[in-house]
Amino acid sequence: MASHEERNGIKTTNNKPENGRKKKILPTKTFKDRESLLTVLVENPHIKVVKHMFIASLIGLFVNTVAHDYFKNGKLKVGLGVISRGFDKLHLVVPAWGLLNICSILCYFCFNLWANVRIQMSPKVKYRQVWDLLWLFSVPIYYIIHFRAVSVFVGYFSLPIASATVLCLEQTRLLMKTHAFIRSNIEKVTSFKSHSDKDLKVASLSHYIYFLFAPTIVYSDTYPRRKTIRWNLIGQWFMEVIGVIFYYAFLLERFVIPGHKDVGLKPYSMSELFLMMCDHGTVGLLFLLLGFYVVLHTVQNLIGELMLFADREFYRDWWTSTNYSDYFRTWNIVVSDWLYTYVYKDCYELVVPGNKAFAKVLVFLLSAIVHEWILTYIFGFFLPALFLVFLFTGSCLTFLKTPDHSIVNILIWYCLALGSGWLVSLYSMEYFVRVNVPVENSTVRDFIVPRLFTLVSLEVDTT
Incomplete structure (x- = not known):
């Protein structure tokens, strides 16, 4: 019988002894081909009725809104007023979103710069530690600047609620993806032996860009x-x-x-x-x-x-x-x-x-x-x-x-x-x-x- 971790797509890692003690290692995430649960459940006609109930209530709200608009206000808005006000200034969000993606891609090149320079340095050279610390401190600074820049942008242009929601959620998503990429690949670099016959394997740019847009924020090589x-x-x-x-x-x-x-x-x-x-x-x-x-x-x-x-x-x-x-x-x-x-x-x-x-x-x-x-x-x-x-x-x-x-x-x-x-x-x-x-x-x-x-x-x- 499959364990709880196996049923949920989690791969168990064996604990390895370290200095006479067992190192506490938790399971890691694995990906597999599977549908969303509601996609499977809706195939059952009895469950599909629940979806139909929500659609029927949407139709009811539509009719109710039309009646109120016509008999009370004398004009039909059908919710468009709320939507247009909420998504106003969306034309400003699109270029800002593009700039956030460019910053995320630049993080890929910065990571590769750190990795390629580091593996050329001898482990005994003090400059390598300074090089590591320089980039280690730059990561949280980048996160802080990222958050602050978006908050200033939203406030300066007084973005309405829906437009601000899109930008803030996307900014958070991209930061989480950037952190996931750095955290998942940093051990490959730090454990790499400079004089090894093997080459350092870090994700290609195309795979990184795919990861930026994929519906997951957990990084994987495949x-x-x-x-x-x-x-x-x-x-x-x-x-x-x-x-x-x-x-x-x-x-x-x-x-x-x-x-x-x-x-x-x-x-x-x-x-x-x-x-x-x-x-x-x-x-x-x-x-x-x-x-x-x-x-x-x-x-x-x-x-x-x-x-x-x-x-x-x-x-x-x-x-x-x-x-x-x-x-x-x-x-x-x-x-x-x-x-x-x-x-x-x-x-x-x-x-x-x-x-x-x-x-x-x-x-x-x-x-x-x-x-x-x-x-x-x-x-x-x-x-x-x-x-x-x-x-x-x-x-x-x-x-x-x-x-x-x-x-x-x-x-x-x-x-x-x-x-x-x-x-x-x-x-x-x-x-x-x-x-x-x-x-x-x-x-x-x-x-x-x-x-x-x-x-x-x-x-x-x-x-």
């Missing part, structure tokens, strides 16, 4: 490939992306914007704000499910199909989870594999050998920081709600052992709906407070202190 592109699926997935964008627009126009657009213009009691947060549980859950479907299933499969990338395991059956540890491991395999390979595994093997608890907390801390950075520059303000959720669920609930029971799965779904609804409400209310009550000559304090709790009159409801 990936399983397919022979043909299924163009019928390309068309289907493209239409699904368009459909999800309109789905988001309808939800915003019908449920989120009307309830939050006046926040900051009139006083609200604490109970009114709390009720608004509780009213968006269903909308928050739909946001979560739509985000999962479009990013981790539709877009990833679309790119994978175009690039003939055979391993389509971008997620597993997270919806059946009965504990948060399984949920986080199976929700987003693309990111969780990167965190496991380059953060958890390195921390467990090199930083604090054998300490899984410390490695897990470090993973969630890094993930929380990056997620909060993305949201901060998407919305243009600092509201660490998601950061606190990540730390709480990651540092506390993932260590909690729960029974494998359907009741626990129901509770997890309820928590997902409640938490997602609260996050949608908090970020939406803070956004409209800043739109409705602008501040001239805003300071750093104004940027990081939520105005929702300083400008909104939180009158105690005594009725």
Whole structure:
């Protein structure tokens, strides 16, 4: 019977003794030819009905939006107003995205420069250590400059939410890929013997560029490939992306914007704000499910199909989870594999050998920081709600052992709906407070202190 690691595409590495002790080595990621789970499940007509239900609800929202546009406003927008405002200034994002890719390709040449010069130096020469330290310090500096440049660009041009989302997500993805390439190839260089008959083998430029665009952020010297592109699926997935964008627009126009657009213009009691947060549980859950479907299933499969990338395991059956540890491991395999390979595994093997608890907390801390950075520059303000959720669920609930029971799965779904609804409400209310009550000559304090709790009159409801 296959082990857990083998079932999930993980190859086990044997522990080797080191100075009389066994070195703690964790399994490594391997790639194989496989379809995404939903692609397989939808072949079952009973499961396919669930997809039809979402399409039917999209049609219902479309009809509802058309009716409201015509009878209340006297004109038809059909969600196009929200979409056009969200993706405004996309013409600025495209060249910026191209520049980010050029920087990532330049990292390949810099790595080869370091490697080729290093192997020419004698191990006894002190200059080699200086050469290594020079490039070692340049890597985190590059990461910091990368993050800072994008944040300045987003703020300077005041990119709207959707356009800023595209740029920030792409910038993070490319940085993760750059780090994966460097981390995966650095040991080849450091272990290479200068006077060996063998040549140093580092990835070719074409393979590196393929890796930059492939739907994975874990580097490998080889990936399983397919022979043909299924163009019928390309068309289907493209239409699904368009459909999800309109789905988001309808939800915003019908449920989120009307309830939050006046926040900051009139006083609200604490109970009114709390009720608004509780009213968006269903909308928050739909946001979560739509985000999962479009990013981790539709877009990833679309790119994978175009690039003939055979391993389509971008997620597993997270919806059946009965504990948060399984949920986080199976929700987003693309990111969780990167965190496991380059953060958890390195921390467990090199930083604090054998300490899984410390490695897990470090993973969630890094993930929380990056997620909060993305949201901060998407919305243009600092509201660490998601950061606190990540730390709480990651540092506390993932260590909690729960029974494998359907009741626990129901509770997890309820928590997902409640938490997602609260996050949608908090970020939406803070956004409209800043739109409705602008501040001239805003300071750093104004940027990081939520105005929702300083400008909104939180009158105690005594009725």
